[in-house]
Amino acid sequence: MDFVQLLPFAALAGVGCAVFFVVNMLSGDKSRAQERLEELRDPGSRNKDGDSGKGGMGGLLEKAAPALSKAMQPKTELEQSNLKVRLSNAGFHSQNAPQLYLAIKVMLMVGGLVVGGGFGAWQFGLTQNGLVALVLGVGAGMYLPEIVLSFMKSGRQSKIFLQMPDALDLLVVCVEAGLGLDAGMRRVSEELMDAAPECCGEFALANLQLQMGRPRREVLHDLGVRTGVDDMKALAAILIQADKFGSSIAQALRVQSDSMRTKRKQMAEEKAQQTAVKMIFPLVLFIFPGIFVVLVGPAAIMMIEGLFNQ
Numbered sequence: 001m002d003f004v005q006l007l008p009f010a011a012l013a014g015v016g017c018a019v020f021f022v023v024n025m026l027s028g029d030k031s032r033a034q035e036r037l038e039e040l041r042d043p044g045s046r047n048k049d050g051d052s053g054k055g056g057m058g059g060l061l062e063k064a065a066p067a068l069s070k071a072m073q074p075k076t077e078l079e080q081s082n083l084k085v086r087l088s089n090a091g092f093h094s095q096n097a098p099q100l101y102l103a104i105k106v107m108l109m110v111g112g113l114v115v116g117g118g119f120g121a122w123q124f125g126l127t128q129n130g131l132v133a134l135v136l137g138v139g140a141g142m143y144l145p146e147i148v149l150s151f152m153k154s155g156r157q158s159k160i161f162l163q164m165p166d167a168l169d170l171l172v173v174c175v176e177a178g179l180g181l182d183a184g185m186r187r188v189s190e191e192l193m194d195a196a197p198e199c200c201g202e203f204a205l206a207n208l209q210l211q212m213g214r215p216r217r218e219v220l221h222d223l224g225v226r227t228g229v230d231d232m233k234a235l236a237a238i239l240i241q242a243d244k245f246g247s248s249i250a251q252a253l254r255v256q257s258d259s260m261r262t263k264r265k266q267m268a269e270e271k272a273q274q275t276a277v278k279m280i281f282p283l284v285l286f287i288f289p290g291i292f293v294v295l296v297g298p299a300a301i302m303m304i305e306g307l308f309n310q
Contacts, residue, residue, distance in 0.1 A: 072102045072105060072106060073102065080098070083098050083101070084097075084098060085225060085226075085228070086149060086153065087101060087149070088225075088226045088227075088228075089153045089156065089157065089226070089227065089228035090149055090152040090153040090156060091152065091156050091198070093205065093226070101145065101149070104145055105141075105142065105145045108141035108142070108144055108145060109138055109141040109142050110141070111141055112137035112138045112139070112140050112141025112142070113134065113137060113138050113141070114137075115137050116133045116134045116135070116136055116137015116138060116140075117130075117133070117134040117137065119133055119137070120132070120133030120134050120137075153228065156198055157227065157228055157229050159196075159198045159199075160198050160199050160202070160227055160229050160232065161229050161231060161260075161264075162264065163192075163195075163196035163198060163199040163200075164199055164229075164231060164232065164235075164260055165257055165260045165261040165264060166192065166195070166196060167188050167192055167196055167199045167200065167203070168235070168253055168256060168257035168260065169257055170187075170188050170191060170192060171184050171185065171188050171253055172250055172253045172254050172257060174187050174188065175249055175250040175253060176250045181216075181239070181249055182207055182210050182211075185203045185204075185206060185207045186203075186204070186207045188200060188203055189201070189203045189204035189207065202223060202226065202227055202232075205223075205226075206219050206220070206222075206223045209222070216240075216243055217240050217243070217244075220236040220239050220240050221236055221240070223236050224236035224237070231256075231260050231263075234256065235253075235256050238252045238253075238255075238256055239252065239253075
């Protein structure tokens with residue numbers, strides 16, 4: 001093997017060594033003296049390590065997230081807000097969620113760069129096809145988190161939409177029984193946590209914000225934005241108006257529950273009507289050939305035998 005053939009392997013080994021060095025540098029444990037000095041400089045950091053309890057790849061990713069995500073941080077407040085809303089719609093409400101998401105994105109881009117560049121250099125060498133493989137690897141690593149986040153977002157929103165009528169029915173019962181909106185949301189989140197974890201989790205978070213002293217209007221508005229479900233936004237708007245004008249919250253909840261239940265019933269009927277159309281392709285491709293062989297096969301065999309006997 002000449003030098004040109006060994007060059008891709010040498011480049012891949014160099015990139016691997018660099019990644020290994022960076023990982024070891026980020027995961028290196030501090031000495032006890034350094035920890036004591038940091039505790040003296042920042043007394044509030046004494047119990048952080050003991051309270052977090054994170055180790056391994058999770059702790060390493062959390063430590064490296066600020067540095068890794070710095071290159072891809074949104075430049076404007078609008079972009080930062082949009083990223084936080086998308087992560088909240090997918091169920092990630094932590095303050096560190098944007099940094100972790102961008103850090104994972106950078107890591108996958110680097111992984112795509114290594115894999116795509118190594119495969120392109122090994123398969124095509126230092127040619128245009130090798131460069132195309134490198135670009136495809138980087139692009140796949142960049143857009144894979146976006147695709148996964150979109151699927152998680154749509155799946156969670158669909159679950160919340162299907163769980164809302166049952167949660168609202170129980171909330172109506174609680175409010176009509178004499179409980180306030182805050183106590184009713186807490187009761188619903190406790191009773192339906194196993195059957196509707198996504199919707200009850202949002203109610204529990206909203207109730208926690210209310211207990212912390214946030215205005216009800218802001219909490220309900222954030223509830224609609226955080227879920228990203230149109231019906232939840234409509235529910236938040238109805239509750240805000242009922243709280244503003246002093247109308248009956250139970251009646252507003254009952255109307256919203258009935259409308260959502262009707263909408264869910266209509267969606268089920270629509271999917272049932274689409275079943276016949278969706279069954280055409282499996283019938284034509286998989287069932288009709290078998291039926292055709294069973295019905296026509298014996299007659300075809302008899303016709304062939306009759307032709308050969310003549």
